[in-house]
Amino acid sequence: MAKEINQLLKIYNSLSGSKEIFKPVLEDHVGMYVCGPTVYNNVHLGNCRTFVSFDLVYRYLKHLGYKVRYVRNITDAGHLENDADEGEDRIAKKARLESLEPMEIVQRYTIDFHETLAKFNNLPPNIEPTATGHIIEQIEIIKKIIQNGCAYEVNGSVYFDVLKFNENHHYGKLSGRQIEEMIANTRELAGQSEKKNPQDFALWKKAEPKHIMRWPSPWSVGFPGWHLECTAMSTKYLGYTFDIHGGGMDLKFPHHECEIAQSEASTGKEPVNYWMHANMLTLNGKKMAKSTGNNVLPNEIFTGSNEVLSKSFQPSVVRFFMLMSHYRSILDFSNDALLAAEKGFMRLMNAYHLLKKIDSSKDSSFDVQAWKQNCYDAMNDDFNSPILIAQLFEAVKVIHQLNEGFARLDSVDLETFKNSMHAFLFDVLGLEDITPNNQGEKLTKTVELLIGLRTEARLNKDFQTSDKIRNQLSDIGIQLKDGKDGTAFSIE
Numbered sequence: 001m002a003k004e005i006n007q008l009l010k011i012y013n014s015l016s017g018s019k020e021i022f023k024p025v026l027e028d029h030v031g032m033y034v035c036g037p038t039v040y041n042n043v044h045l046g047n048c049r050t051f052v053s054f055d056l057v058y059r060y061l062k063h064l065g066y067k068v069r070y071v072r073n074i075t076d077a078g079h080l081e082n083d084a085d086e087g088e089d090r091i092a093k094k095a096r097l098e099s100l101e102p103m104e105i106v107q108r109y110t111i112d113f114h115e116t117l118a119k120f121n122n123l124p125p126n127i128e129p130t131a132t133g134h135i136i137e138q139i140e141i142i143k144k145i146i147q148n149g150c151a152y153e154v155n156g157s158v159y160f161d162v163l164k165f166n167e168n169h170h171y172g173k174l175s176g177r178q179i180e181e182m183i184a185n186t187r188e189l190a191g192q193s194e195k196k197n198p199q200d201f202a203l204w205k206k207a208e209p210k211h212i213m214r215w216p217s218p219w220s221v222g223f224p225g226w227h228l229e230c231t232a233m234s235t236k237y238l239g240y241t242f243d244i245h246g247g248g249m250d251l252k253f254p255h256h257e258c259e260i261a262q263s264e265a266s267t268g269k270e271p272v273n274y275w276m277h278a279n280m281l282t283l284n285g286k287k288m289a290k291s292t293g294n295n296v297l298p299n300e301i302f303t304g305s306n307e308v309l310s311k312s313f314q315p316s317v318v319r320f321f322m323l324m325s326h327y328r329s330i331l332d333f334s335n336d337a338l339l340a341a342e343k344g345f346m347r348l349m350n351a352y353h354l355l356k357k358i359d360s361s362k363d364s365s366f367d368v369q370a371w372k373q374n375c376y377d378a379m380n381d382d383f384n385s386p387i388l389i390a391q392l393f394e395a396v397k398v399i400h401q402l403n404e405g406f407a408r409l410d411s412v413d414l415e416t417f418k419n420s421m422h423a424f425l426f427d428v429l430g431l432e433d434i435t436p437n438n439q440g441e442k443l444t445k446t447v448e449l450l451i452g453l454r455t456e457a458r459l460n461k462d463f464q465t466s467d468k469i470r471n472q473l474s475d476i477g478i479q480l481k482d483g484k485d486g487t488a489f490s491i492e
C-alpha cells in the first residue's frame, strides 16, 4: 500500500513555487531538517504552530513507511537581536537582564520548549543538535567558503561576499528577491560597517570585550553568525544534499537564503530538494506581539489564564484547531474558533468510540476503500490536513448511520474503517483521546465516589472527614462546588 501512495505524495516547494512529486534522495529514507527555536524566552504560539505543522509532515512520512531522520536544532548562541548582524546576542542579553549564566537561560527555555511541544503531542526529532556543540564544524565551513573565494576577513570577523557568490550562483532564488533591489533598499551608510557591501552577512564575528559567549577561531576569539549553524548541522547529519528543509515563513529571508548560499559556496551542491515554509498565526485578525498586548502563550490557553479566552482548552483541541487550516495558510486564533474546534474534536472522538462498538453485517453499503483513498489523496496533496479532517467528518456521519442501522459494513470493511480512523486520528494527525469515554471516565467515577463519601460524612456531621476530602481534592486541582442539586466538580 505504502509504495503505491508514496508516488502520489506532492509537496509544495518554496524554491520552485509549485507542488512537486516527492522523490527522496535515497529510496525509502527521508532526511528532514527544521529550524528550531532560539531558546531565550518561552516558546510562543506561532512557533508551536510551525512545529505542529512539521510534526504532521514527520508523522505522515513515517506513516507512509519511510525511515525518516528528523533533525531540529536548538539555537543557543549567535542569534543577534537584529537580523542584520547587529545588536546583542539574544541569549546573552537575557542572561544579563536576569543575572544568570547564558547556559542557564538556554537550559530553562529548552525545557519549556520540550514540555510545551510534548503537551501538543509532537514527536521528538531524531537528533536535536545545538549551535554551541558545532562550533568546530562551523569554523571548517567558513574555511572552505574563504578558500572558494566567497568570504573575506576584516578585523577578525568574516563576512560572506554576496556579490562574488552571485557571479556564479543565484542569491535570492528562494525568496525571489533581486540583488539590485536589496542594494537599493539598504539604509546602511557607506563606511559605517566593516562589510564590503550591506547585503553581505557575518559568518564569524569577533567578540567585543563584554560579549561573554566566545570561542577561539583562526580569525579571532568570537562567535559564529546565526545562519551558519543550520548549514553545519543539517549537512553533518543529513549530507550535502538532503530532502526536506522546513521552517517558519519569516525564516525564508535572510536565514534560508543565506543557508543555501553557504552550502553552495562550501560544497558546490544545492543543499535541499524541497523547501517547506509554514505560515504565521494571528490573534483576532492581528499580528501577535507582546508590545501591543495582542499575545497569548500556550500555557495560558491550557489554563485559561488570558483575558482573550473564556475558558481553558486542552492541548489536543488546540492542535486539532491548528490542523484545521493548511500549514501554508495564515491561521487566525480566537476564542470562538477554539470553541468551535473543541466541539468538532469531541464529535470526532465520540464517533470514534461509537465505531469501536459497532458490529459487522453480511455486506457493505458504504465504500470504505474509496473513502480511505480520499483521506490519502488529501494528505498526498501537500499535507492537506483540513481536507483530511473533512473526510473524517464524512466518516462521522457514516458511523452514526451504522449505529442507527441505516448503513452496513461487512467484517473486512469494518476492520479497515476502524483501523483507518485510528491511524488518521492518532498516528497522522497526532491527536490525543481526551474524551470522557477514555481514561476520563475512570477519573469521573473516582471523583463521584469521593463526593459520595463526603456527602455521607456530612450527613453524619463528620465535618473533619468531609473537609479533608474537599481540601485534598482541591490540592490536586479538583474543585468541588455544592449546589441545590448536589455537588458538582471541575478539574483544572
Ligand SMILES: [Zn+2]
Residues within 6 Å of the ligand: 034, 035, 036, 230, 255
Ligand atoms: Zn535555521
